[in-house]
Every structure is written in C-alpha cells, then in structure tokens.
Amino acid sequence: MCGLLGILTPDRNAAVIAPQLGEALHCMRHRGPDEAGTWHDEDLALGFNRLSIIDIAHSHQPLRWGPEGNSERYALTFNGEIYNYLELREELARDHGAVFHTEGDSETIVAAFHYWGPQAVERLRGMFAFAVWDTEKRELFIARDPFGIKPFFYAEGQGGFGFGSEKKSLLEAADLLKIDLDIDPRATEHYLVLQYVPEPETLHKGIRRLESGCYAWVRPGGSPEITRYFKPRFPVVPFKKGKDEAQKRYDEIAAALEDSVAKHMRADVTVGSFLSGGIDSTAIAALAIRHNPDLITFTTGFQREGYSEVDVAAESAEAIGARHVVKVVGPEEFANAIPEIVWYLDDPVADPALIPLYFVAREARKHVKVVLSGEGADELFGGYxxxxxxxxxxxxxxxxxxxxxxxxxxxxxxxxxxxxxxxxxxxxxxxxxxxxxNARSFQDAHLRAVLRDFRPEWxxxxxxxxxxxxxxxxxxxxxxxxxxxFTWLRGDILVKADKMTMANSLELRVPFLDPEVFAVAEKLPFKQKLTRETTKFALRQALEGIVPGHVLHRAKLGFPVPIRHWLRGPELYEWSRTQIAESGTDHILNLGAVSQMLEEHRTGVSDHSRRLWTLITFMVWHGIFVENRIKPAIEDHQYPVKL
Known part of the structure; x- marks a missing residue:
C-alpha cells in the first residue's frame, strides 16, 4: 500500500522545494495510483501516493492529527497496514480520550505515538514504514516494521534529509539533497556474494535503508539517531516429551495463525491469495476462505515440464473451495519483462523467482486489490x-x-x-x-575472475x-x-514480494510475519522444527485438518524457474550474449570472463546459471540506473498531483 516521500531541510526552505518533491513523487505512481498529495511547512515537505484499501473515502495523506486543542500538531505519511488498529483505537479512546476523525488505521499510528511515544511501534501489529513530524518540537520520527515487510530508504546531503518508499524517488530528488551517487564497491561485492544488497546498504553510496525493526529521530540539519526496538530471541527451550505437551504447541500455532489471517483479511476491498503447491500459501488460503467464501487464488508456472506447480495448486484450490486463476509464463515474455522488473526493484535482486511473482501479481490485480501470501514461514518454523x-x-x-x-x-x-x-x-x-x-552466489575464486577490484577482506x-x-x-x-x-528474508524474500506486487499496484500481506505468530514460533525447541525426515515439523502438525493432505507433507518447491536450461538454449542464451556485449560495466566486471562463463554453461562444462543471472541482472540494473542506456517501458499512471 502506498508510497511516501519527504525532505527535511536544514535551512527552512521546504516551501521552495515542495513542487520538485511532487515531481519526484511521480516515479512511484505504481505504489499509489488512486490519489496523490503533498504538504509542507517551513522545515519539511511530504508527498504521498495512495493505494486506497481501508477507509477509502477518507484517511487521505499526508494526514494531520493532534490532541484536543491542537488538532493539527502532527503530520503523517504511512505506507502499510496496521491490522490491530480497531483494538488500538478503542484503547486509546478509552484510556486517553483520543478523538478520531476517520475510520482508517493512519490516525491510530499518530495517536499511539502521541500518547505512548516511540514504544508505540511495539504495539503495532502490521507492516509499516512511516514518518511523523511534530510541528511543536520540530522533530521527525521514522519507523519500520519488525521484519522489514515495507521498505524505507533515506539519504543525507547538504540539501537535507530525504526519505522514501523507493530509492528511485530519492534519485529523482538527488539534486535537491546534494547526495553522493557513486556506486558503492563494497555493496557491489556483497551483492555478488549474496545475490541481493544487504541492509542497510544500497548500491549508491549516498542512499541507505532504515533497517527492519528500527526507529529513528531526525532534526533539521541533523543525522538520524537510530534505535533497534525489535530484537528477536530464539531461547533455548527444553524439549518436553508427551502427546499433551506436543499438542499444546500445535494448538498454539494454529490459533495464532488463524487469528493473524483473520486480522490480515481486514479491508474495504476484495482480498485474494497467492497459492503455490506448498504448505505455506495453502495454509493461508485455507484459513482465508473461512472469512471470504468467494476467495480467489492465483498461481503461476512455466512452459517447461518440472517447473510448474500449477496442477498441485489447482488441486489445492479445488480442495478448499476457492476460485482459481493461473498465469503461465513463456521464455520470450520472461526476457522482455526483465528491464521493467529491474527498474521496479531499485537495486538488483538476482532471484529468478521474482519474475513469476511479477506476472502472477499482474494477473491478480485484474481481480483484486490485496493478496495474502506465505512468506516468512520457513524462517520462523524451520522450513529450509x-x-x-x-x-x-x-x-x-x-x-x-x-x-x-x-x-x-x-x-x-x-x-x-x-x-x-x-x-x-x-x-x-x-x-x-x-x-x-540461503543465497550463495559467488565464492572467492569466481569473484577474482570477474570482479576488477576484488577485495578479499570484504x-x-x-x-x-x-x-x-x-x-x-x-x-x-x-x-x-x-x-x-536479517539477511535472506528482508534482503530477498520481502524485497521481491513488495516490489513485484506494488509494481502492479497490488498490496501483498504476509500473515506468518506477525508478532503473535512469531511469539509462538520462537519458543519451539529444535526437535519441533525439523527432523531427518521433514522440515517445519510442528507447523505441519498444527495444520492437520486445515491443509489438504496432498500438500501437508509435500516437499518445498515454490515458484521454480528454468533459468539453468534457458541460459543454455534459444530462450535466453542470445539475449544474455547481447547484455554482456552491450554492458557498460567493464570498469567493474571482467566481461571477457563473464562471456567465458556463459559459453561454459551453454556447453555443459559447468553450471554457472546462478552466477550468470547475478551478473546479468547487475548489468541490466547498471544499464538503467547508471548508463541510462536501457529504458524500460513503464506504463504511466496519470492522475493529478496536488501541490
């Protein structure tokens, strides 16, 4: 849901830069095509693109709220959803006399911050990245959800402190902020090793990310004072034998997950669900249909045998009684979409699974505005x-x-x-x-061969x-x-989930990544997570009777991509040769060595598919954001920007 952008100026000239901020906001129109708005005072300019999900007729942003006697003390921009906002509103009204003027969740955040201070973020059950400006104290408070479901980029320069939901919006405002846009060689090396750029880095030196589970204070002319509020614990739990003890754990998991799905279904628009052939998405869909009997599920597959879960997903949809929609992707469609997808990503992520995710999100947006998905189950319950x-x-x-x-x-x-x-x-x-x-792309021997300035100390x-x-x-x-x-989940899984769905103006919700579900999962002893025979042991037991039997004990597959085969054949080989030949990255990469890797892969001497995809994705990214050579065909959502 939505895209936010703001600049906190050091010299009280926010009114001057507000029109330019509105222009920079336009590159995030896909995150919020329903409406846009800006607000400013002397120090701060805020912009917002809205995807209307809750309280559609109201809850416009930037939003003003304040206590009695100063009803516009605070200004808020907020990306995400707070699923327990009704309960928090009731508590704030009862205990503090808070008055609300909308039916949405945005006011709840500001009121909670006013009455509870920074500790309010620990009471929010949802996904969020937000900024609250206190017009009295002249302080900016920014925060991000515990798991990093929603992104938050920031940049510090002589022109002020900028922040936004997407890095490209800060690149658009780079002249205003006066930030360093050189490529970060250390972040580049980390990307090649991990296949994503780890937080808090980005590939641009002057732009960083507020890490998951953190909040910060920023004052005009100052740097962010960052505090980590979410410190996960997996305590050493003794394994208590006995059927009663085990069943108690299974019941706790099922109850927490069922409650989470129920709250994630809160919306004033239709909610659907992604559905692969695995246990995680099937569990979410099976619980979601209890709240929406007309649930629509969505899956994707490829035109190659062994690289599709379409049949299993269809069987699951039939078993739970959901209407099912399938998108099959061909290699030409796959290759043509890559530049557009990389543009939406901001920084490269060399996970081929994000491409089928993009296509299934595009298909889902034709039917619904919100989808549920199963991300996070593997990290919480021991699924890998x-x-x-x-x-x-x-x-x-x-x-x-x-x-x-x-x-x-x-x-x-x-x-x-x-x-x-x-x-x-x-x-x-x-x-x-x-x-x-989980991501292991390049090791030192391969890095030495392809990276011009290899630093073994990084x-x-x-x-x-x-x-x-x-x-x-x-x-x-x-x-x-x-x-x-802190690595794979927030660097790869959640980045592709957010970027590929928001690219299609579709909101994705992840009920496994809920504080109450995590509170149950973190207490599981080792033997309840995995055995020599299976992974996610306790979760599978908890979902008996919820997930259809043909899925419950099935091995994990996800959205597999035949990238290894396509790079060897007519589907992607010539396309890859062209990317290498035209790339302007020769000062960073040894393109001759990359070409040799491609030939070795084509002839079957070695399987370089993962490393090749990491390199080629970087080349496409560099061609878009550095060389300005590749110009993706991005659909232009037209709407008035209110300045």
Missing part, C-alpha cells in the same frame, strides 16, 4: 532443507581447530564433484564461517558477524534462522 546441515555435520563438532584445518586441506585435494569433498569442506568450517543465508562476515554475535549459546538451527531473518 539447509537447516538440517547441523545434523549431518554433528560429528565435526568435536574437532579441534587444527583438525578442522587438516580436513580443509584434505578437501582441497579431492577433485570437484567427487563424493565427500563438500562434506569435508563444510565440516572444516564453523557455523559462522559457512552459513550466511566478505559475508561483514554482514553476518554482528548478527551471530547476538545469538551466542543458541542451538545451531536457531542461529541460522536468526541470520536469515
């Missing part, structure tokens, strides 16, 4: 197969550092592809060294070491989940 790694590597735990080094030397002597090499390599490393999230440990430091003493699976919450 790699979380079993500590079980397979348990014999290595007793090795001394010297013995680990010996195992590493032995693995080096084993030829690539030989059985045992990978096990020795992984076993020779500590958890902190070997695990840096590693994934830059990103993960501070996260691991917070989880000393936890079980290894909990530590891996914790890392994924």
């Amino acid at each position: 197969t790699i979380y079993r790694e500590p079980l397979s590597l348990k014999p290595f735990e007793a090795l001394t550092p010297g013995m680990r080094r010996a195992a590493a030397r032995l693995s080096d002597r084993i030829p690539e592809g030989k059985r045992g090499k990978s096990l020795l390599q992984r076993g020779s490393l500590s958890l902190e060294e070997r695990y840096y999230g 590693t994934h440990m830059d990103v993960t070491a501070p996260i691991y430091a917070q989880s000393e003493g936890w079980d290894p699976v909990a530590r891996m989940q914790h890392v994924d919450l």
Whole structure:
C-alpha cells in the first residue's frame, strides 16, 4: 500500500522545494495510483501516493492529527497496514480520550505515538514504514516494521534529509539533497556474494535503508539517531516429551495463525491469495476462505515440464473451495519483462523467482486489490532443507581447530564433484564461517575472475558477524534462522514480494510475519522444527485438518524457474550474449570472463546459471540506473498531483 516521500531541510526552505518533491513523487505512481498529495511547512515537505484499501473515502495523506486543542500538531505519511488498529483505537479512546476523525488505521499510528511515544511501534501489529513530524518540537520520527515487510530508504546531503518508499524517488530528488551517487564497491561485492544488497546498504553510496525493526529521530540539519526496538530471541527451550505437551504447541500455532489471517483479511476491498503447491500459501488460503467464501487464488508456472506447480495448486484450490486463476509464463515474455522488473526493484535482486511473482501479481490485480501470501514461514518454523546441515555435520563438532584445518586441506585435494569433498569442506568450517543465508552466489575464486577490484577482506562476515554475535549459546538451527531473518528474508524474500506486487499496484500481506505468530514460533525447541525426515515439523502438525493432505507433507518447491536450461538454449542464451556485449560495466566486471562463463554453461562444462543471472541482472540494473542506456517501458499512471 502506498508510497511516501519527504525532505527535511536544514535551512527552512521546504516551501521552495515542495513542487520538485511532487515531481519526484511521480516515479512511484505504481505504489499509489488512486490519489496523490503533498504538504509542507517551513522545515519539511511530504508527498504521498495512495493505494486506497481501508477507509477509502477518507484517511487521505499526508494526514494531520493532534490532541484536543491542537488538532493539527502532527503530520503523517504511512505506507502499510496496521491490522490491530480497531483494538488500538478503542484503547486509546478509552484510556486517553483520543478523538478520531476517520475510520482508517493512519490516525491510530499518530495517536499511539502521541500518547505512548516511540514504544508505540511495539504495539503495532502490521507492516509499516512511516514518518511523523511534530510541528511543536520540530522533530521527525521514522519507523519500520519488525521484519522489514515495507521498505524505507533515506539519504543525507547538504540539501537535507530525504526519505522514501523507493530509492528511485530519492534519485529523482538527488539534486535537491546534494547526495553522493557513486556506486558503492563494497555493496557491489556483497551483492555478488549474496545475490541481493544487504541492509542497510544500497548500491549508491549516498542512499541507505532504515533497517527492519528500527526507529529513528531526525532534526533539521541533523543525522538520524537510530534505535533497534525489535530484537528477536530464539531461547533455548527444553524439549518436553508427551502427546499433551506436543499438542499444546500445535494448538498454539494454529490459533495464532488463524487469528493473524483473520486480522490480515481486514479491508474495504476484495482480498485474494497467492497459492503455490506448498504448505505455506495453502495454509493461508485455507484459513482465508473461512472469512471470504468467494476467495480467489492465483498461481503461476512455466512452459517447461518440472517447473510448474500449477496442477498441485489447482488441486489445492479445488480442495478448499476457492476460485482459481493461473498465469503461465513463456521464455520470450520472461526476457522482455526483465528491464521493467529491474527498474521496479531499485537495486538488483538476482532471484529468478521474482519474475513469476511479477506476472502472477499482474494477473491478480485484474481481480483484486490485496493478496495474502506465505512468506516468512520457513524462517520462523524451520522450513529450509539447509537447516538440517547441523545434523549431518554433528560429528565435526568435536574437532579441534587444527583438525578442522587438516580436513580443509584434505578437501582441497579431492577433485570437484567427487563424493565427500563438500562434506569435508563444510565440516572444516564453523557455523559462522559457512552459513550466511540461503543465497550463495559467488565464492572467492569466481569473484577474482570477474570482479576488477576484488577485495578479499570484504566478505559475508561483514554482514553476518554482528548478527551471530547476538545469538551466542543458541542451538545451531536457531542461529541460522536468526541470520536469515536479517539477511535472506528482508534482503530477498520481502524485497521481491513488495516490489513485484506494488509494481502492479497490488498490496501483498504476509500473515506468518506477525508478532503473535512469531511469539509462538520462537519458543519451539529444535526437535519441533525439523527432523531427518521433514522440515517445519510442528507447523505441519498444527495444520492437520486445515491443509489438504496432498500438500501437508509435500516437499518445498515454490515458484521454480528454468533459468539453468534457458541460459543454455534459444530462450535466453542470445539475449544474455547481447547484455554482456552491450554492458557498460567493464570498469567493474571482467566481461571477457563473464562471456567465458556463459559459453561454459551453454556447453555443459559447468553450471554457472546462478552466477550468470547475478551478473546479468547487475548489468541490466547498471544499464538503467547508471548508463541510462536501457529504458524500460513503464506504463504511466496519470492522475493529478496536488501541490
């Protein structure tokens, strides 16, 4: 829902820059095509694009609210939804006498902030990125939801402090802000390793992101004073045996998830649901249809056998009684959409799964304005197969550092592809060294070959070491989940979820990423998360009778993409050659080495598909945002911008 933009000026000239801010706002029209507006005083200019979901006739933004006697003390811009806003409104009115003039959730945020201060963010159950300006104290308060569902970019320059829902809006306002737009080489290297740019970095030096679970104060001419309010814990929980104890946990999970879905269904527009062949989206859809018997579900697949869950999703939709819509994507349609998709992303994300997500979102927007989805279940309940790694590597735990080094030397002597090499390599490393999230694109040997200015001191440990430091003493699976919450989830999963749906003016809601669901999930002991036979053990048990049997114990697949095959064949090979030949990234990448990788992949010498996709996505991004060589065909939503 929506896109916000603001500039806090150091020299009280907000009125002068307000018209230019309105122009910069226009590049986010896809986030809010229903209406737009701006507001300013001497210090601050605010802009907003609205996708109307709740209280459609009112709750216009920027929104003014204040207590009795000063009804316009605060100005708010807010992107997201607060699902417990009705309960909070009632409490604020009862305990504090708060008066509300709309039926939406936006006023609830401002009133909660007025009466409870920064601690209000811990009471909000939802997804959010917002800014509240106090016209009396001349202070700006900004905040982002615990998991990072909604984005928040900011930039500091001589022209002031700028913030927005998309980086491109700050690029449009770069001349006003006077910020450094050089490419950040460290962020670039992190991107190549992880396949996304980790928070708080972006690929532009002068633009950063407010991290998930953080708030900050900003004053005119000052820098943000950032505080982390969300500090997830996966406490060491003793495993209590017995059917009654186990069933109690399963019942708690089911109850929390059912309540979350019920609150996520709150809207004044039609809510649909994405549906793959897996347990997560099926659970959400099965619970959602209890609140909307006319639920429409959506899925996508590809024109290649083995790369589609269309049939399984259709069977699930029939089992729960939902109307089902399918979008099948062909390779030509896939390739043609890539520049447009990268433009919407702001920074490159080399996850091919975002492309089918874009197409299914476009199809869904023809029918509904809001969809539910299953993101977050894997991170909360232990759903990734790699979380079993500590079980397979348990014999290595007793090795001394010297013995680990010996195992590493032995693995080096084993030829690539030989059985045992990978096990020795992984076993020779500590958890902190070997695990840096689900995405593992480039390792040092490949980086040296393709990156002109390779810095071996810039590693994934830059990103993960501070996260691991917070989880000393936890079980290894909990530590891996914790890392994924702050890397893979917010860097890849939620970025593509937000960007690909908002590109189509569609709001996506994620009921698994709810504070009450997390409160249940974080207390699960190791043995309730995964076994040698299955992942998400407790969640699967909790969903007995909710999720159809053909899905309940099915292996995870998601929206698979045949990128490995297409890069070898007529679908994407020639297109990829063209991208490499025309790219202006030769000062960053060794394009000759990249071309060689493509040929090795085409002939089957090596599978370079993941690395090639990471590089080519970067080239397309650079062609759009740096070279201005690639010009995506973005549909222009026309509406008046109120200045």
